[in-house]
Amino acid sequence: MSWKTLDDMDLRGKRVLVRVDINVPVENGRVTDDTRIQRIVPTVHDILAKGGKPLLLAHFGRPKGKRVQDLSLLVVKPALEAALARKVVLAETLEAAETGTEEIAAADVVLLENIRFHPGETANDPEFAQRLAGLGDVYCNDAFSAAHRAHASTEGLARLLPACAGRLMQAELSALEAALAKPERPVGAVVGGAKVSTKIELLENLVNRLDLLVIGGGMANTFLAAMGAQLGKSLSEPDFFDTAKDIMAQADKAGCRVLLPVDGLVAREFAAGADHEVVQLGPDTVLDDDQMVLDAGPDTVELVQNAFAGLKTLIWNGPMGAFEIAPFDTATVAAAQAAARLTRDGALISVAGGGDTVAALNQAGAADDFTYISTAGGAFLEWMEGKTLPGVAALGG
Ligand code: ADP
Ligand code: MG
Numbered sequence: 001m002s003w004k005t006l007d008d009m010d011l012r013g014k015r016v017l018v019r020v021d022i023n024v025p026v027e028n029g030r031v032t033d034d035t036r037i038q039r040i041v042p043t044v045h046d047i048l049a050k051g052g053k054p055l056l057l058a059h060f061g062r063p064k065g066k067r068v069q070d071l072s073l074l075v076v077k078p079a080l081e082a083a084l085a086r087k088v089v090l091a092e093t094l095e096a097a098e099t100g101t102e103e104i105a106a107a108d109v110v111l112l113e114n115i116r117f118h119p120g121e122t123a124n125d126p127e128f129a130q131r132l133a134g135l136g137d138v139y140c141n142d143a144f145s146a147a148h149r150a151h152a153s154t155e156g157l158a159r160l161l162p163a164c165a166g167r168l169m170q171a172e173l174s175a176l177e178a179a180l181a182k183p184e185r186p187v188g189a190v191v192g193g194a195k196v197s198t199k200i201e202l203l204e205n206l207v208n209r210l211d212l213l214v215i216g217g218g219m220a221n222t223f224l225a226a227m228g229a230q231l232g233k234s235l236s237e238p239d240f241f242d243t244a245k246d247i248m249a250q251a252d253k254a255g256c257r258v259l260l261p262v263d264g265l266v267a268r269e270f271a272a273g274a275d276h277e278v279v280q281l282g283p284d285t286v287l288d289d290d291q292m293v294l295d296a297g298p299d300t301v302e303l304v305q306n307a308f309a310g311l312k313t314l315i316w317n318g319p320m321g322a323f324e325i326a327p328f329d330t331a332t333v334a335a336a337q338a339a340a341r342l343t344r345d346g347a348l349i350s351v352a353g354g355g356d357t358v359a360a361l362n363q364a365g366a367a368d369d370f371t372y373i374s375t376a377g378g379a380f381l382e383w384m385e386g387k388t389l390p391g392v393a394a395l396g397g
Pocket of ligand 2: 354
């Protein structure tokens, strides 16, 4: 943990370039979910409190290096002003930010127009980064969710100015380090979701670091089928049977216990309220051709809950079933609530991430009790895969 934080920086009278992620969903010209905006508030407030002047750098959508009026950050400005309880001035061009209009000079907080309007951003062009660096004295990166990309505003700038992590970046890195880099043991994970193919590197990294791995969701079908089960029309990836076997062997070698479902909720159609039955699962299971496993069953839930009780740290990525359609959210909800309860009681450190995972934990009413919920998506996964994130590495971490 060698990165600096805002506490290490003298910001009095300094212009602070702050990379933030305010790439929020917008419908009919209005922000529909301001979570990402709320999460940068502590950083901006702390910079102001330390006498610094924040200039926010952010992307919005994928304009591919051209000015696209529909992707102007103007639409985000009102929500940003509401969250910060301050006026924000949008610098529409780099030139405006460089010459500094009266309005910009007088503003507490300046927001630079969509950084991806410039081709130099995603290309991490050194000249463009140099030009950005000219706008500030200090660089603060608060966009962990963009840290897996080596762009000018996420990586290049950190090499040109004194650099530090913002509060959200700091919280995210601390939580991830507590979960996987230096966890309190025993440490376990739930890895669920649809496919093995999208999470091979995650599984490989985790089995070499964890004491317990719970495999759930559609990917558990691939593991069971690789061992000989015939699971009808269940989601399963025959091309990855060898991968599944290989991961089991690696886990065995590394001393990581793997928990696969021992029963499941089986239906004949993928629909809410579909007729279903509980079926025991194992290498000898043979389902009808039109049957599919859509969720883990009650015995599995009990095994998982008991396993959680023996852990000090839990990482969660991917739901244990097709949680969007009831009742196939049952196992995910029950397991999430068990993890939430243990966390509330102070017995467990719980860290979760992934788009569908966050939705599922919210659905279970468990999200607030988890120690940390990452909204970083791709960056969270790459970190859990053991990859170096360029934006973090550039901070010296
Ligand atoms: P995350 O976004 O949290 O990383 P994933 O995208 O990997 O999670 O997986 C979530 C998806 O997996 C959900 O849409 C869910 O319906 C699906 N899923 C989980 N279990 C099953 C299953 N048994 N059969 C079909 N789909 C499943
Ligand atoms: Mg997903």
